[in-house]
Amino acid sequence: MNLTKDRFGGLLFLLLSVTYGYYAADIPLLPGDKFEVFHAQTLPYWLSGLGVVFSVLLIVLKPVASSTSEPLFKSNVLLMFGLMAFTFLFSVALPWLGFPITTSIFLASSYWMLGERRPKMLVFASVPFALVFWLLLTQVLDVYIAPARLLFW
Amino acid sequence: MFEGVFTGLSTALMPFNLLMVVLGCFSGTFIGMLPGLGPISAVALMIPITYTLDPSSGIILMAGVYYGAVFGGSTSSILINAPGCASTLVTTFDGYPLAQKNQAGKALALAAYASFCGGTVGAIILIFAAPALASVSLSFQSSDYFALMLLGLTSVAAFSGKGQVIKSMLMTVFGLMIATVGNDVITGAPRYTFGQMDLVDGVSFLLLAMATFALAEVMMTIMRGKMYANSETMQPVALSSMKLSMSEVKEVAPTVARSSVFGFIVGVLPGAGATIASFLAYGLERNLAPLRLRKMFGKGALRGLAAPESANNAASTGSFVPLLTLGIPGSGTTAIMLGALIAYGIQPGPRLYLDHPDIFWSVIISMYFGNLVLLILNLPLIPYISRLLAIPPQILNPLIIFFSIIGVYLVSFNTFDIQMMVFITLMAVGLKMLDFPMAPMLLGFILGGMLEKNLSRALVVSDGSFDFLWNRPLTLSIMCATITILLLPGVISFIKRIGSKGLPGAD
Incomplete structure (x- = not known):
């Protein structure tokens, strides 16, 4: 498996999503919030999960050659x-x-x-x-x- | 409705607002002409100025800049074969060959007339379509809004092109992540501030827009070396007569009419935008053209120039429909305008039509004036405006960087924002080098707060169950559309793969 641009990007986002999810635990909750259906940590946890899923997909799936990239000096x-x-x-x-x-x-x-x-x-x-x-x-x-x-x- | 139209007309006809239209069209044309800077960057650069204006004037100015930038992009496409933005890329196919045949003036005039017709047709349809959709959307509940936002976010990703869907989805999630930085809108709990007081209010929309579009675009232009390596070949060609003969008008008239309506419809689709509209209109016209004319496409066909020009302007107008009626931007540029409206304390959506009819209608009416200004004032001035392309890039680029950073600084007077901008620009440049699109991130960031509020409300109402996604027929329909749009690119490429395997010798 070559480290293509897509896979490198996927790895970066995987790292970001895991770190983001890790720090979601640090978000302070109000007393009783844990029993609420939606609180300040809910969306960050979901987003972290989604980020992990999409990053893994980007790493695993066959990369598509991009025609838009231009050479940089x-x-x-x-x-x-x-x-x-x-x-x-x-x-x-x-x-x-x-x-x-x-x-x-x-x-x-x-x-x-x-x-x-x-x-x-x-x-x-x-x-x-x-x-x-x-x-x-x-x-x-x-x-x-x-x-x-x-x-x- | 007519009462609203008159309110909009009286607001748009105020001398100051007319001045804003003219100013917007001029500055948009100039910025749009610069290779690398498109309508998104042009509108982003205008945000600090709009903060000093009232909402109507501010949005009118931004709308003017939008059309101006699209028009300016066409000019540089025709004169120097360097599209100012993606939506005018197709214009180079036939515009530049016309310029090389010593018909640059004719090509510019045709582009302006086609843009004017496209914009006008778009504005007229918008007058009827927007209120109709707004009145329907008055019955929307939080679950419908949540589903609509999902639709908007996924559409942007789905229309992003081959191999970009997952990247766009990732960028959308990244935008949503950035939106969570700062105090939580519901409980007030600090999130991802890491003890920094400067982050308590979250990341500023203006800062993010300027860093990812204006500043990062300039940096990419510098890195590509476009303005340096090719500066000698990028001299504008000489203009010729701008007159079109009657037979030429007759030839392009049906093309302009078809492409305008087609462009508007494509523009209304969230995420599709002017680029896709211009490509599709060009393809449609090439297929419809008789064989004799079809061969001319790519070599300076008038139809090949008129089609994308009318379609991209009509699509630009069409992209205002989801913004004004549902509060969901149809393109990156309208996403920035949504952010600006929210910064004014105005929530775009169905209530905008009722609560702020002056803004709703004045924007629509000013679109028409914008197109008129482009035709009457900008077209004759093009030979002079195009001379601005001669400003040396080593002078122009630092000035654009300066205006970007000072625009952000003058809103907050906090130098931390400039440092944050540097950080975000470096990150954006890195992501652009890895071919990650920026518009989905900005859209995710802008819709993040609203999405969380509506999701939380819907979940509380349904007592923590996700059945709110299919309990109401409207929510269910929107969710079905979302899933269809999300799966469509994959299904199409699967069908193509199956089809190509079935054909002998197909590659």
Whole structure:
């Protein structure tokens, strides 16, 4: 039995369903709930069971060749992880550096990562954009955006 | 009914709502044109904006974005042979060959006229079909609702294509699992929060929709290298005259009429949607065409372009029928709209027709205006809008990522949501690489809460017995339909296998 995409996916979901079912026991019940026909644990247990059944079916049944999958470029997979890392860092830096600075850095670094090397483009497509968007939110739409925490340090 | 139509007309004709239709159609056309971003992503990107609007305007905006995105998808299919979404894939079969024959303008005009006719026919049928179905569904009980939700969830899986049924079912279950995160709606007990206060309210619908559709789609586009490897070949072809001759109009008129009605019917079926409608309409027209014209299919046949275009627009309109009348979305896009309506505190379903006639009718009426806007405003502007395709992807993609994350952040002002988005996007990308479809998961997530409430109510009423599934004729009928739909793909492939074994030399 080869480990095809389908079987690998099935194994992942099997693991997920078993773990999900295991943690269903941790859901607190109200006194007397155990005797009710339906309580907070009921659906999670059923879903876990269904998940196990479908995962096993996916693992056991003959895989069907998919015609929709397109080849992915390995270098671009790294690019995707890089962009996701930038997004994560954006969320960490946002409260500390404030909206305009964080957004400018995030956009400029993302442009650079995706292949933009012209310094003028890197600056003009990020800093003015971030400032205009920030002004639009705070001055026109009256949305409150907390100032950078570093300013108060 | 006419009172409702006038209420809807007066709401849809409000200058602000007309502006929303225009804005929605424009932004939808633009987003839909970008390869990789379809109507689902376009509507998901609009959700944060709709939170600042009243429900009618918000839904009208989303509906406009929906048609606009389908239209935009057709434009990129014709001009650069890159369908913006699955439902316009068939458009490339004859649209792009027409563009290569220096008839891009004609192809775009035909696509717009066919879309307009499909959408208009769909909107007219919807005006009569929706209230009729809504009045019937007023007699529904919790057991019927539970059965209906099962029908919706299984239909999405059943129509998902060869080899995808079990994967879709798994994704539906996964969506239901995600819906259980947070405080239980019935008892208030925390479930799967792992002590995290940020998870007490559960996973936000907006966050999930943005992460799995907008953000994950951009990431997939980047990974496929489409916009990079082929950027030189993706230059739009030059437009020519947009005029159609009388003989050409006569040739495609019956096709448009047939495909519009056919598309609407397919669109009404939960889970079927515009993609299946466009493929089926194309196949139907090819089979109906005389041999001389049949040979032209795939080489620039006008009928081959008109059929999928009218069918996908009519199906888009048709998919609103189960959403507005039963509260069950017929497609991934309407699933997002259902989530948005619930976020407004409005429960779509039979009561929507009675409790919020302004929303019910204004959405239906605005569909017509949407189609009109696409024809009158968007078509002449296509040469200019298509220039937006020239924005370098290394600039465009970070902006789409930025708008996705900031849209979620501006609703909650909680950076944990962005981190959660990163996690869900990575998970969605992984699942997409394993060919797992995302729409069933979102549908499961959206229907999860309602499904649990109705199941619990039905079980309590029947004292813990499952006989509520067959006690009422209506519930039984819906359950029979569910089982039929679930077993249909398997039975069809079994019959095909038996048939092919019986034929000598069949492979």
